[in-house]
Amino acid sequence: MEQPSWFAVAVALVIAAAGCGGNVVVDSTSGAGLAGSAGGAGGAGGSTGSNSTGTGPAFDPSAYCSSICNQFEPYMCLGGGTVAECAAGCVQEFNSYPNCWQQLIDYQDCEVAGLPSGVGCSGGEACLPLVDAVAYCASGSLGCVLTASSDGPAGCNSHANCENGETIDATCLPTSAGLECSCLVDDNVIGECAANDLTCDLDGGCCAKYFFDNG
Numbered sequence: 001m002e003q004p005s006w007f008a009v010a011v012a013l014v015i016a017a018a019g020c021g022g023n024v025v026v027d028s029t030s031g032a033g034l035a036g037s038a039g040g041a042g043g044a045g046g047s048t049g050s051n052s053t054g055t056g057p058a059f060d061p062s063a064y065c066s067s068i069c070n071q072f073e074p075y076m077c078l079g080g081g082t083v084a085e086c087a088a089g090c091v092q093e094f095n096s097y098p099n100c101w102q103q104l105i106d107y108q109d110c111e112v113a114g115l116p117s118g119v120g121c122s123g124g125e126a127c128l129p130l131v132d133a134v135a136y137c138a139s140g141s142l143g144c145v146l147t148a149s150s151d152g153p154a155g156c157n158s159h160a161n162c163e164n165g166e167t168i169d170a171t172c173l174p175t176s177a178g179l180e181c182s183c184l185v186d187d188n189v190i191g192e193c194a195a196n197d198l199t200c201d202l203d204g205g206c207c208a209k210y211f212f213d214n215g
Contacts, residue, residue, distance in 0.1 A: 059101065065090035071112055077121035100137035106130050132163075144168060144211075149200065156200035170200040170207040183207035 069086035072078055078086050110127035135145045144162040155173040172181035172195045179195040193206035
């Protein structure tokens with residue numbers, strides 16, 4: 001039984017904010033930062049207006065979330081929870097990301113549209129770009145989404161795809177001189193630095209000064 005979409009993105013973004021897979025950071029000048037890769041977007045749906053986009057009557061997350069969760073229920077997309085629990089999680093996502101309402105709305109529209117076709121509760125491949133849009137919005141205007149990471153005593157590596165089309169990587173290895181990292185943009189080394197640990201944290205480690213302008 002699939003978890004509801006609002007649950008998936010809530011977990012992904014909470015993990016990101018806690019630093020497991022990248023912190024959600026908004027850069028003070030460029031808006032750059034890193035968000036954990038989202039597995040789905042939090043309960044939203046079509047509306048005639050929101051707090052950040054569009055015009056028309058004010059969008060009511062509570063009423064809409066109840067409607068969306070009622071549509072999920074017949075397809076067993078509530079992850080064993082109730083409609084009320086689904087709606088509460090959905091509203092929480094709207095409250096947590098007030099500047100990302102339109103992205104949440106667009107993704108949920110896609111999810112609901114895919115339910116009758118049997119692609120599952122997350123809308124299938126057609127909705128994947130909208131998943132990234134939610135993650136990018138949560139991280140900032142030039143956000144980067146962590147897509148792979150590994151760590152251990154022999155070294156670590158982290159890789160992220162950024163909204164501007166670039167990729168960033170940090171690779172750190174233990175050496176006789178300490179922990180040394182290579183910082184790459186589009187597979188090209190742009191800097192090297194000494195690390196305090198083998199986590200390859202892209203926006204909190206020593207490579208961040210090369211990736212994000214925090215000045």
